[in-house]
Amino acid sequence: MGVCETGINSQFRAVLQEYKKDSDWIKNELSKARCNTLHELHLQYQQNRQTYLDQIAQFFTEDTHNVHTLNTLTTSANEADLGITIEAEISDAFAYLFPTNKTIAFFQEHYPARFRNYEKQSIETLTNYYLGEIASTLGINSAAWAASKLTIPSDQISALVTSIDGHFQGVDTTEGYIHSFGTLSADGASFTLKTKHDIEVMIKQLVRNKLVVDGYYVSVDEVAENPDAHQNIRIKKGIERDDLLAVHHAFKQEDLGVMHKTLKQHVSILTCYPELALSQLHKKPALISVLPVELKNDTRFTDVVATSLNDLTHIISDNFNWHQERIETQEFIAHVNQLNPLQLLNIIEQRKQAGLAPLPFFEYDGAIRDLKQFHAELNTELTSDWNQSPLAMRRRACEQADFSWLTNPQDKKNAVTYLAKTNTWFAGFTQYHAYQTSFDRLWQDIILIAKACFRLARSLLSLGIDYAAFTWLVPMISSLIQPIFWPLFLIGLALLWTGHESLTFTGLGLWFVAFLPWLSWAFFGLDLIGNTAISAYNAYDVVCALCNTLRRGFDMITATLSSLGVSADRHNTLENTCENILIRLDSIDAVSAQEKSEVLRTLLSRVKEDVRAETRSEAEAEPTFAGLLERKYSLFYHGEEHQVSFSEVSRMRRGYDDEFQLEETSSIMRFFSGRTTSEAMMATAEAASLAA
Amino acid sequence: MISNHTAYLPTDKFYHVPQYEVYTQAKDKHLLTLDPSYSTYDAHQKWPVLMTAFTKALEHSHMPYDLTRQKLQDQLEEFKSKREDTAESENNLSLKQCVNYFENFYFLYTTTNSEYQLRDASKKKFAKRHSRSHGRMRNRHQ
Numbered sequence: 146m147g148v149c150e151t152g153i154n155s156q157f158r159a160v161l162q163e164y165k166k167d168s169d170w171i172k173n174e175l176s177k178a179r180c181n182t183l184h185e186l187h188l189q190y191q192q193n194r195q196t197y198l199d200q201i202a203q204f205f206t207e208d209t210h211n212v213h214t215l216n217t218l219t220t221s222a223n224e225a226d227l228g229i230t231i232e233a234e235i236s237d238a239f240a241y242l243f244p245t246n247k248t249i250a251f252f253q254e255h256y257p258a259r260f261r262n263y264e265k266q267s268i269e270t271l272t273n274y275y276l277g278e279i280a281s282t283l284g285i286n287s288a289a290w291a292a293s294k295l296t297i298p299s300d301q302i303s304a305l306v307t308s309i310d311g312h313f314q315g316v317d318t319t320e321g322y323i324h325s326f327g328t329l330s331a332d333g334a335s336f337t338l339k340t341k342h343d344i345e346v347m348i349k350q351l352v353r354n355k356l357v358v359d360g361y362y363v364s365v366d367e368v369a370e371n372p373d374a375h376q377n378i379r380i381k382k383g384i385e386r387d388d389l390l391a392v393h394h395a396f397k398q399e400d401l402g403v404m405h406k407t408l409k410q411h412v413s414i415l416t417c418y419p420e421l422a423l424s425q426l427h428k429k430p431a432l433i434s435v436l437p438v439e440l441k442n443d444t445r446f447t448d449v450v451a452t453s454l455n456d457l458t459h460i461i462s463d464n465f466n467w468h469q470e471r472i473e474t475q476e477f478i479a480h481v482n483q484l485n486p487l488q489l490l491n492i493i494e495q496r497k498q499a500g501l502a503p504l505p506f507f508e509y510d511g512a513i514r515d516l517k518q519f520h521a522e523l524n525t526e527l528t529s530d531w532n533q534s535p536l537a538m539r540r541r542a543c544e545q546a547d548f549s550w551l552t553n554p555q556d557k558k559n560a561v562t563y564l565a566k567t568n569t570w571f572a573g574f575t576q577y578h579a580y581q582t583s584f585d586r587l588w589q590d591i592i593l594i595a596k597a598c599f600r601l602a603r604s605l606l607s608l609g610i611d612y613a614a615f616t617w618l619v620p621m622i623s624s625l626i627q628p629i630f631w632p633l634f635l636i637g638l639a640l641l642w643t644g645h646e647s648l649t650f651t652g653l654g655l656w657f658v659a660f661l662p663w664l665s666w667a668f669f670g671l672d673l674i675g676n677t678a679i680s681a682y683n684a685y686d687v688v689c690a691l692c693n694t695l696r697r698g699f700d701m702i703t704a705t706l707s708s709l710g711v712s713a714d715r716h717n718t719l720e721n722t723c724e725n726i727l728i729r730l731d732s733i734d735a736v737s738a739q740e741k742s743e744v745l746r747t748l749l750s751r752v753k754e755d756v757r758a759e760t761r762s763e764a765e766a767e768p769t770f771a772g773l774l775e776r777k778y779s780l781f782y783h784g785e786e787h788q789v790s791f792s793e794v795s796r797m798r799r800g801y802d803d804e805f806q807l808e809e810t811s812s813i814m815r816f817f818s819g820r821t822t823s824e825a826m827m828a829t830a831e832a833a834s835l836a837a
Numbered sequence: 838m839i840s841n842h843t844a845y846l847p848t849d850k851f852y853h854v855p856q857y858e859v860y861t862q863a864k865d866k867h868l869l870t871l872d873p874s875y876s877t878y879d880a881h882q883k884w885p886v887l888m889t890a891f892t893k894a895l896e897h898s899h900m901p902y903d904l905t906r907q908k909l910q911d912q913l914e915e916f917k918s919k920r921e922d923t924a925e926s927e928n929n930l931s932l933k934q935c936v937n938y939f940e941n942f943y944f945l946y947t948t949t950n951s952e953y954q955l956r957d958a959s960k961k962k963f964a965k966r967h968s969r970s971h972g973r974m975r976n977r978h979q
């Protein structure tokens with residue numbers, strides 16, 4: 146037997162595989178793709194050959210060895226029913242000389258992933274093939290076509306149509322795909338074909354449909370409906386078909402609890418087949434809360450879910466256009482709780498870039514920064530979970546909050562607390578924001594500064610008074626009188642002021658240079674370095690606290706100025722005030738508050754209607770917005786008719802737990818009493834409210 | 838995953854080996870042009886007919902640089918006698934199997950059927966590849 150039979154056979158086979166053609170182009174291309182996959186596997190084996198080679202194999206040349214391993218791989222592939230074409234099967238007489246066990250083990254280990262990839266890539270493979278077909282049918286240059294649109298004589302259209310119909314038989318092409326492929330010129334003489342890339346998308350869709358029509362893919366729905374008729378599906382290794390169908394059925398459950406239980410038992414199936422969950426999520430986004438929490442650490446799954454969450458955001462914002470020119474306060478309140486803080490931040494950013502009017506509540510930067518801080522606090526303090534829907538976040542906040550604020554309201558005023566103690570996250574944020582800008586907070590800051598100063602003083606004292614005087618004061622004074630110190634110090638301060646991370650570091654750098662002469666002196670006493678470092682840190686602490694407080698104070702001033710300032714944006718101050726009452730009520734967790742808010746909202750909408758009607762009729766400009774707030778409207782409340790005005794109701798006191806009673810009481814709420822209802826306030830708002 | 842909105846599973850059809858029915862018909866029809874009674878011959882009778890036609894059809898520029906038509910003919914003759922000398926067994930490439938391979942090569946190389954006709958460039962590559970494969974194998978294992 147002097148001739149390597151296996152070698153000749155595999156060479157001949159390889160040549161034929163490349164050029165032989167089946168009448169079904171899909172079968173043909175898939176067969177080629179499978180052979181390629183096997184060759185890739187072979188290549189991978191060769192690259193790792195040191196791991197797999199046996200001593201005996203060294204007697205053979207590399208080529209010979211390759212022929213026989215490829216043969217072993219091909220045989221294994223056919224045992225695994227992977228559809229590799231064999232022209233003439235020749236048993237490998239040399240197989241016993243080779244460590245085939247290792248080769249086969251390699252194959253068993255690596256083929257599932259390779260061939261799963263082959264399935265995954267099938268649409269790409271077939272699309273690429275067909276794009277090549279179009280190019281050769283029309284006689285166009287593929288590279289030129291990839292770069293730009295091409296014009297072809299219109300008599301070639303029929304060739305293209307025939308080709309599409311021939312290749313995609315059974316796929317519904319009645320809509321006339323040809324029209325989406327390009328445009329016919331006005332005189333009908335030529336056809337401008339879209340670029341390859343544009344057409345690729347359409348071909349992909351055709352290929353996808355063709356694969357379904359021809360039964361290469363079958364939907365899980367169909368399998369579930371008629372399991373016996375679909376015994377031929379290929380399921381990933383280690384997964385039972387029945388389990389897969391159980392997961393599929395679970396999603397059809399009405400009872401979310403039962404659904405969650407089933408899914409929890411089959412986490413591995415959701416990991417292998419994320420599309421089972423995804424396809425359902427597209428139909429019912431709320432199902433995201435049912436998915437087992439184990440999946441949150443699986444990056445493959447989180448990636449898929451993250452993209453679908455973006456889609457979900459898209460679905461949510463479809464109901465309400467966050468990118469309209471102007472969003473009124475009431476609209477904003479009605480829709481904002483569907484977003485999570487991050488999504489709201491994104492919308493604010495997008496609106497800013499698009500030059501749209503700022504959202505209510507976010508007219509000045511302080512509010513945006515507080516929202517960022519709110520989001521960041523939630524991010525770090527809430528247990529991480531990929532479910533970032535506002536409801537899920539609030540649920541976690543409630544689980545986590547220690548409720549110490551109930552007994553000790555001064556404690557722990559962080560984002561989680563605010564989220565836990567309010568009904569909606571935005572109400573939580575408004576309270577958080579109010580606290581951040583309140584004098585309470587400023588006072589706390591001052592206490593912080595005082596504490597930091599105290600720590601600084603103590604650490605200085607621990608250095609010893611003499612030493613402190615010697616190492617701190619003398620050099621300090623000497624550096625203070627140096628001309629270079631002040632510019633460096635001031636620029637550093639300005640940079641620290643910005644609060645921007647990289648600028649802060651630059652600022653600190655400048656300070657370091659400014660204090661360098663003094664520092665070098667201070668560090669002279671090496672045994673005291675530790676204490677000096679502590680003092681330096683404490684000094685830094687004081688400066689940071691000071692900067693923060695000053696910036697916050699500055700924000701408060703800007704906020705106050707912008708709300709007082711008579712700008713064109715805030716033309717309806719009084720109206721805003723009214724709406725703010727509603728918002729404040731909405732954020733209170735009590736039945737009476739909700740009821741009061743309802744009544745006031747009804748009255749306010751009546752008032753607005755009247756303002757609009759009267760502005761239109763241009764009758765006596767007598768009753769203005771302010772005036773209408775005093776007008777009595779008839780209103781059914783708890784089955785009785787009442788004649789009440791907005792300002793009247795807003796003055797009514799409500800009990801904390803009881804229902805809200807629409808009865809005039811002598812006790813008057815502070816808001817519309819005294820100074821605020823005075824003629825002065827009405828007068829300032831009057832002119833502006835006319836515009837509403 | 839082929840769609841976000843419906844979950845699909847691949848079927849066995851993804852691994853179906855092409856049957857090449859239409860191709861085989863076209864090939865058999867083409868071989869009858871060599872000899873009207875070609876289909877009735879056995880492998881030993883088919884070989885000379887096939888090889889004469891094949892070497893005649895092979896364009897010179899498509900042959901490996903060190904190969905003349907005569908040399909190729911000798912090589913194929915030698916290849917044939919090797920096949921005849923080898924014992925018939927599952928470990929060996931029989932003459933019949935080789936005839937089958939060469940019928941395919943001949944068809945692909947000479948057909949004018951637009952479905953299967955190779956363009957000149959791939960024809961050249963194809964010819965060089967398979968003549969190299971039997972030539973090289975012969976030399977190495979002597």
